Amino acid sequence: MSERAGRNGGGAVLELHDLSVRIPVSGGRWVEAVGGVTLTVGSAEIVGLVGESGCGKSTLGGAIMGLLPGGSRVAGEVLLRGQDLRGLAEEDYRRIRGDDIALVSQDPSASLDPTFPVGAQVAEAIRNHRDVSRRAARERAVELLRVVGIPDPGARYADPPHRFSGGMKQRVVIAAALANDPAVLIADEPTTALDVTIQAQILHLLRDLTVRSGTGVLLITHDLGVVAQVCDRVAVMYAGQVVEQGTVREVFAHPSHPYTRALLESQPAAHHRSGDLPVIPGRVPDLSEPPAGCRFAARCPRAHDRCAAPPPEIRTAGGGRVSCWLHHDTAREAR
Ligand SMILES: Nc1ncnc2c1ncn2[C@@H]1O[C@H](COP(=O)(O)OP(=O)(O)OP(=O)(O)O)[C@@H](O)[C@H]1O
Numbered sequence: 526m527s528e529r530a531g532r533n534g535g536g537a538v539l540e541l542h543d544l545s546v547r548i549p550v551s552g553g554r555w556v557e558a559v560g561g562v563t564l565t566v567g568s569a570e571i572v573g574l575v576g577e578s579g580c581g582k583s584t585l586g587g588a589i590m591g592l593l594p595g596g597s598r599v600a601g602e603v604l605l606r607g608q609d610l611r612g613l614a615e616e617d618y619r620r621i622r623g624d625d626i627a628l629v630s631q632d633p634s635a636s637l638d639p640t641f642p643v644g645a646q647v648a649e650a651i652r653n654h655r656d657v658s659r660r661a662a663r664e665r666a667v668e669l670l671r672v673v674g675i676p677d678p679g680a681r682y683a684d685p686p687h688r689f690s691g692g693m694k695q696r697v698v699i700a701a702a703l704a705n706d707p708a709v710l711i712a713d714e715p716t717t718a719l720d721v722t723i724q725a726q727i728l729h730l731l732r733d734l735t736v737r738s739g740t741g742v743l744l745i746t747h748d749l750g751v752v753a754q755v756c757d758r759v760a761v762m763y764a765g766q767v768v769e770q771g772t773v774r775e776v777f778a779h780p781s782h783p784y785t786r787a788l789l790e791s792q793p794a795a796h797h798r799s800g801d802l803p804v805i806p807g808r809v810p811d812l813s814e815p816p817a818g819c820r821f822a823a824r825c826p827r828a829h830d831r832c833a834a835p836p837p838e839i840r841t842a843g844g845g846r847v848s849c850w851l852h853h854d855t856a857r858e859a860r
């Protein structure tokens with residue numbers, strides 16, 4: 526949370542190039558949980574990754590964090606400020622996890638040690654990666670607790686997690702995740718377990734802190750309301766692939782992919798309450814045998830003959846916008 530804005534000149538802190546992840550399942554079979562994703566996150570930018578349950582969002586986050594089920598195979602590139610993380614030794618990954626890249630997940634209780642004072646957990650996150658005295662780490666931890674909105678942080682430092690509400694616990698997790706000013710934060714459904722008013726507070730906190738520090742955020746959610754509230758850009762994922770991406774403004778105002786349209790059209794219109802993704806008729810394809818052509822074709826109201834062939838991929842990290850035969854020209858165009 527130091528003054529670091531602009532350190533990367535607003536450039537990409539995270540770049541995924543044609544990233545695929547296969548997870549081994551029984552019978553010598555594989556699930557292709559992520560199938561060729563190209564995506565960038567810029568410094569101080571919040572990119573929403575949205576899609577139905579099982580479309581591969583958490584697996585994508587896991588591939589960035591170096592936390593995948595045993596035996597998984599990763600292809601493509603994961604670049605952190607230009608350095609390829611793929612194939613990094615576990616020891617090296619441990620060094621950057623919690624330092625250059627950090628994770629906030631859905632359940633704050635699972636991220637915190639129940640027996641240990643919250644402040645000490647934040648201080649430990651600092652001392653794991655920085656050569657500072659206990660006293661300096663403690664002072665910084667108190668400051669971080671204050672910054673994330675824990676009232677009376679000096680006194681609350683010594684309290685164990687169970688003395689805090691869910692929302693306050695998630696604030697502590699955010700303090701620990703941002704303690705070392707990561708270049709990239711993966712936030713996987715960070716507010717799903719919290720009630721709606723607390724959700725909005727936590728999202729705005731995340732936004733304030735990461736924009737100020739220049740941290741790039743990949744915000745994983747199944748909630749379009751969350752994307753609308755805090756994201757700069759959005760990538761829509763379907764069956765392991767990004768089918769459309771762009772600024773929140775352009776994608777929400779002019780959704781191009783029929784899947785994105787279906788998601789937006791079935792949002793509750795009367796009130797702008799955030800909610801779960803609506804149900805679209807049909808089923809997500811089995812990712813152990815993904816269809817050869819467009820993966821959405823079986824559920825798509827606008828499917829035609831051409832959709833039996835794979836649609837043009839989104840190849841340029843910041844550029845390509847939609848992967849659909851209906852928008853064949855815009856898919857190639859660099860923006
Ligand atoms: N450990 C695992 N073993 C086998 N298959 C897995 C494993 N983890 C994930 N998968 C499969 O990979 C695909 C993607 O799952 P993933 O959890 O990444 O989706 P998600 O978009 O995060 O879903 P949700 O919104 O429910 O969290 C699914 O088909 C899932 O069944």
Ligand code: NI
Pocket residue numbers: 582583584
């Ligand atoms: Ni998930």
